[in-house]
Amino acid sequence: EAQVTQNPRYLITVTGKKLTVTCSQNMNHEYMSWYRQDPGLGLRQIYYSMNVEVTDKGDVPEGYKVSRKEKRNFPLILESPSPNQTSLYFCASSGGALINEQFFGPGTRLTVL
Amino acid sequence: GEDVEQSLFLSVREGDSSVINCTYTDSSSTYLYWYKQEPGAGLQLLTYIFSNMDMKQDQRLTVLLNKKDKHLSLRIADTQTGDSAIYFCAETENQGGKLIFGQGTELSVKP
Numbered sequence: 001e002a003q004v005t006q007n008p009r010y011l012i013t014v015t016g017k018k019l020t021v022t023c024s025q026n027m028n029h030e031y032m033s034w035y036r037q038d039p040g041l042g043l044r045q046i047y048y049s050m051n052v053e054v055t056d057k058g059d060v061p062e063g064y065k066v067s068r069k070e071k072r073n074f075p076l077i078l079e080s081p082s083p084n085q086t087s088l089y090f091c092a093s094s095g096g097a098l099i100n101e102q103f104f105g106p107g108t109r110l111t112v113l
Numbered sequence: 114g115e116d117v118e119q120s121l122f123l124s125v126r127e128g129d130s131s132v133i134n135c136t137y138t139d140s141s142s143t144y145l146y147w148y149k150q151e152p153g154a155g156l157q158l159l160t161y162i163f164s165n166m167d168m169k170q171d172q173r174l175t176v177l178l179n180k181k182d183k184h185l186s187l188r189i190a191d192t193q194t195g196d197s198a199i200y201f202c203a204e205t206e207n208q209g210g211k212l213i214f215g216q217g218t219e220l221s222v223k224p
Binding site for chain 1: 117119121154155156157158161201203210211212213214215216217
């Protein structure tokens with residue numbers, strides 16, 4: 001089944017404790033992206049990757065890192081999480097002619113205390 | 114920078130038409146999209162329109178684009194309770210991978 005998976009789905013952590021949210025897709029898509037969703041703000045793009053070893057900042061990259069060492073995986077790294085990073089995070093991928101016909105993962109709900 | 118604006122709430126009666134509106138600022142947008150998010154789920158692409166089109170129809174969905182006013186709308190005919198969800202419009206900045214979303218419009222359909 002074609003899908004985008006994220007792990008973990010739920011995470012509660014404390015300020016300053018490094019964490020990684022994994023994202024994997026099995027559709028051989030070149031493009032992958034991370035978003036955060038906050039009430040009243042919609043979705044905001046954090047980082048995106050057009051292909052392996054190519055990453056770019058979205059609208060809100062501060063406090064986040066990403067890597068794209070292989071095509072299927074695009075982990076989101078929070079080196080020193082802070083409470084303002086409490087949010088719902090979505091990973092997405094796309095490989096069609098319309099680059100933004102994206103397939104979304106189920107979301108990761110992160111709480112930073 | 115680029116901005117996409119939507120009203121936050123819309124309530125309609127089952128069987129009526131719903132019209133969800135969106136305005137954007139980036140005149141170089143190439144594609145504009147409508148996504149649907151059901152409670153507790155991720156986003157799914159509903160439909161899209163290329164910037165050289167005025168209208169696109171897909172079953173119960175009609176997308177209208179007024180490029181001069183930078184206004185996009187989504188009309189859902191014969192709205193059903195299963196259409197209750199949050200609807201996001203989004204636009205692509207040029208040919209790149211950056212996607213700008215609106216805040217989302219929560220559609221509530223009352224029986």
